[in-house]
Amino acid sequence: MLRRTATTVGSACKNYGLNFKKFAKNRRTMADLQQIASNNERAEALINSIEAEISGLQQQLVARQKQELIKENAALAKEVEAALAQLVQLELRNGKKQIPVPGSRGFCTSAAPVVPTAPAAAEAPKAAAKEPKEKKVKEKKPAAEKPAAAAPEAPVDVGRLDLRVGRIVEVGRHPDADSLYLEKIDCGEAAPRTVVSGLVKFVPLEEMQNRLVVVMCNLKPAKMRGVTSEAMVMCASTPEKVEVLSPPAGAVPGDLVHCEGYPRQPDAQLNPKKKIFEACAPDLMTNADLVACYKGAALHVPGKGNVVAQTLKNVNVK
Structure with missing residues (x-):
């Protein structure tokens, strides 16, 4: 237990x-x-x-x-x-x-007239009666300054034309014109220029492809059969034959074409009414050595050589 x-x-x-x-x-x-x-x-x-x-x-x-x-x-x-x-x-x-x-806030050039108060308005005739000569002096307006003379226009010569080297990067027939080429030309700019050229009868398509050319870039853009052309390919020309001008060896798209004795100062865009190119055209010719010239002075790319035709001597360039 x-x-x-x-x-x-x-x-x-x-x-x-x-x-x-x-x-x-x-x-x-x-x-x-x-x-x-x-x-x-x-x-x-x-x-x-x-x-x-x-x-x-x-x-x-x-x-x-x-x-x-x-x-x-x-x-x-x-x-x-x-x-x-x-x-x-x-x-x-x-x-x-x-x-x-x-x-506007103070942008008017002439001051607004001041309206005199009643006492001032009453005293104004008395002051005018006492000093009439002084009033006449004050009322005389200062002679307006002559406007500044406009800058003289540059002489009409080849220096007014914007000639540059370009490369045809694309070419084909114009869809609406059998005699026209439609080209894309690299002129050393951000984008190629569209150019319409009437060269189908004179230059085979294969000779246009990927070739260097001389282009006038400051013509006013114009529509050609519905396509806006932004420049002109320069050629040696006769009624029977046309040759595309060739830049010198070593030239690249964007190179500027100069002419000795005529400073290069091209217009931003040629005014069609002033007919500057038309005035220069009669003096643009190839010489006996096939070199493209203006009044006998060679068109050239500095440090690289002259612009030339293939066979056409002493003919117009356009």
């Missing part, structure tokens, strides 16, 4: 010890979870605080940039007004009449 009771008490004590350990372990786990939750709350509060600080800094930066832009715009506006005032003064000095614009 005593032995059984001792066994029972021992078993109970053992179970109590195990339960106490489990309780202690669970208590530690709860404490850890509470610590984690507390840490999370503090981290979230810290993140919110940082976000608020960043938002405040961003607002301050935007406000500062806005103020700097306002100051910069005000300074630019003053510079623009000063430049406009200077422009008006220069135009007045050159005799150019200024027209007031309604709603």
Whole structure:
């Protein structure tokens, strides 16, 4: 009996010890979870605080940039007004009449008349009666300055023609004209020029492909059978035969063609009404050595050689 009771008490004590350990372990786990939750709350509060600080800094930066832009715009506006005032003064000095614009800010060149108040209007006749001579002096208008003389026009010669070396990079028949070639010519520019040439009867298609040519680039673009031609291929020509002029060996697209004794100063675009090319054309010819010339002076690419025909001597170039 005593032995059984001792066994029972021992078993109970053992179970109590195990339960106490489990309780202690669970208590530690709860404490850890509470610590984690507390840490999370503090981290979230810290993140919110940082976000608020960043938002405040961003607002301050935007406000500062806005103020700097306002100051910069005000300074630019003053510079623009000063430049406009200077422009008006220069135009007045050159005799150019200024027209007031309604709603403009100080851009009128003549000041608006001042309407006198009642006392001033009453005193005005008395002042006029006392000083008639002085009034006459004031009424005299300053003599208008003579307008600046226009720059003299350059002489009409081959220097006004924009002659350059080009390479035909693409050629074919014009779709609507049997006698015309449609070409793409690289003249050393960003994109090839479209050129229409009436050479089908004189030059075989295979001789046109990938060859160097001399091109006049400042003709006014003109439509030829629905295609806008942007330049002209220069040729030695007779009624029976036409030869495309050849640049010197070593020339490349974009090389400029010069003529000795005639400074190269080409018009941006030839005015058809002034007929500058038509005036030069009679003096553009090949010589006995097949060299293309203007009034006997050779057309050449500096440092590379002369522009020549193949067989045609002493004929017109056009």
